[in-house]
Amino acid sequence: RDRKDLGEEGYHLEVSSTEISLSAANPIGLFYGSVTLLQLLDEGERLGRSGSVPTVNISDSPRFSWRGMHLDVGRHFFPVDFVKRYIDLIAMHKMNRFHWHLTEDHGWRIEIKKYPKLTEIGAWRKESLVGHYNDKPHRFDGIRYGGFYTQDEIREVVEYAATRFITVVPEIEMPGHSKAALAAYPELACTDGPFEVEKVWGIHEDVYCAGKETTFEFLQNVLTEVMALFPSTYIHIGGDECPKTRWKAHDLDQIRMKEENLKDEHELQSYFVKRIERFLSSHNRRLVGWDEILEGGLPPAATVMSWRGYEGGIKAANSGHDVIMTPTSYCYFDYYQSKDKDSEPLAIGGFLPLSKVYLFEPIPPEIDPEKSHHILGGQGNVWTEYIKTESQLEYMAIPRMSAMAEVLWSSKSDRSYKGFIARLGMSHFGRFDRMDVNYRQLDANDRLLNQMNDL
Ligand code: ACM
Numbered sequence: 001r002d003r004k005d006l007g008e009e010g011y012h013l014e015v016s017s018t019e020i021s022l023s024a025a026n027p028i029g030l031f032y033g034s035v036t037l038l039q040l041l042d043e044g045e046r047l048g049r050s051g052s053v054p055t056v057n058i059s060d061s062p063r064f065s066w067r068g069m070h071l072d073v074g075r076h077f078f079p080v081d082f083v084k085r086y087i088d089l090i091a092m093h094k095m096n097r098f099h100w101h102l103t104e105d106h107g108w109r110i111e112i113k114k115y116p117k118l119t120e121i122g123a124w125r126k127e128s129l130v131g132h133y134n135d136k137p138h139r140f141d142g143i144r145y146g147g148f149y150t151q152d153e154i155r156e157v158v159e160y161a162a163t164r165f166i167t168v169v170p171e172i173e174m175p176g177h178s179k180a181a182l183a184a185y186p187e188l189a190c191t192d193g194p195f196e197v198e199k200v201w202g203i204h205e206d207v208y209c210a211g212k213e214t215t216f217e218f219l220q221n222v223l224t225e226v227m228a229l230f231p232s233t234y235i236h237i238g239g240d241e242c243p244k245t246r247w248k249a250h251d252l253d254q255i256r257m258k259e260e261n262l263k264d265e266h267e268l269q270s271y272f273v274k275r276i277e278r279f280l281s282s283h284n285r286r287l288v289g290w291d292e293i294l295e296g297g298l299p300p301a302a303t304v305m306s307w308r309g310y311e312g313g314i315k316a317a318n319s320g321h322d323v324i325m326t327p328t329s330y331c332y333f334d335y336y337q338s339k340d341k342d343s344e345p346l347a348i349g350g351f352l353p354l355s356k357v358y359l360f361e362p363i364p365p366e367i368d369p370e371k372s373h374h375i376l377g378g379q380g381n382v383w384t385e386y387i388k389t390e391s392q393l394e395y396m397a398i399p400r401m402s403a404m405a406e407v408l409w410s411s412k413s414d415r416s417y418k419g420f421i422a423r424l425g426m427s428h429f430g431r432f433d434r435m436d437v438n439y440r441q442l443d444a445n446d447r448l449l450n451q452m453n454d455l
Contacts, residue, residue, distance in 0.1 A: 111151050322376050
């Protein structure tokens, strides 16, 4: 059999009564074949035939090349040991991208040698919000909170992921969600400050000044250290939720707009992102950003991560840009898993049951068929405003991660929700049990595909 049929990541696994044969075009295929073989050993175990493997003849390869999981360590910090465990979970699902959201208003989490105050000051907030953002007046816990990864720890995680064929994609947010950096280096803002590492969730108006050259010098120096740590071709620069209030009121930003002939602050944001894109491209890296980077004009080589629905991704793909689909409605694992919110841990809002994740279709019909190759894949996003502990994180991520993995790997016609639910209960949950994962148990509704009105 021609191994090329199996693509970059596929494998062929044949188990007969006398031998086990595994072949692939690349090491990553052998790795995935081994994961499958281990799962078959579980099956032997389950059937009471420990150490035996059923006879099979499997040719298997993924539908999408970007099969990702995201983790926000800015709102709540998760230590290296847990990040490795998260990577193990990603690997057991044959996913291959770990999107590490490393900087936020609420904490800067990566050591940058040239700018030590980013972690001395920016990694720590005075206190955290108690309860939900919508509970007013806001109350705080009075407990200093934070943490960061040293560069040695980052290298350790990148290496750990690489041995599991997972690329770690770092995200360094700009121009918004940057208050922790501004607390450390207020001279990068439009006003004088001082700024505090933010303690209230949501969107904040103090952002990097787009008029000062020193902003770009700073970000390029940060990205230079980031590129040295992360071999990933893709570098995520955020780009979402950047209020334009400060730019509108600041002479340096207005001067920049005049000089560069920019008609509004959206074009100023586009100027900002394009400069960073040129910098990354000159180092043979590719910029990824949230879909707001479409506003005011997309840099030519940018990849779009579509989160506010499918629209940004559709527009970007149809105009020839690569896209990762991660619309909130199917991919935000910080949403509630049940309509009965009182029975669930406090979450940000929304409703994303397991069944809906399973119905996620990364290539919506509005994508021109000849542009569908621009959809690289999708990912599950885990934002952590309301996720404080490792066990709660597992509860929110799993088994929705399992549904996402199947969507991104299997062909559309091979998908069966009934089969998925059966396999979870029969074998997959047992794997989580052995790893002591705090996964969410299925409820009666999870057994129905049709619990959403709009499915
Ligand atoms: C995002 O959820 N703000 C990308």
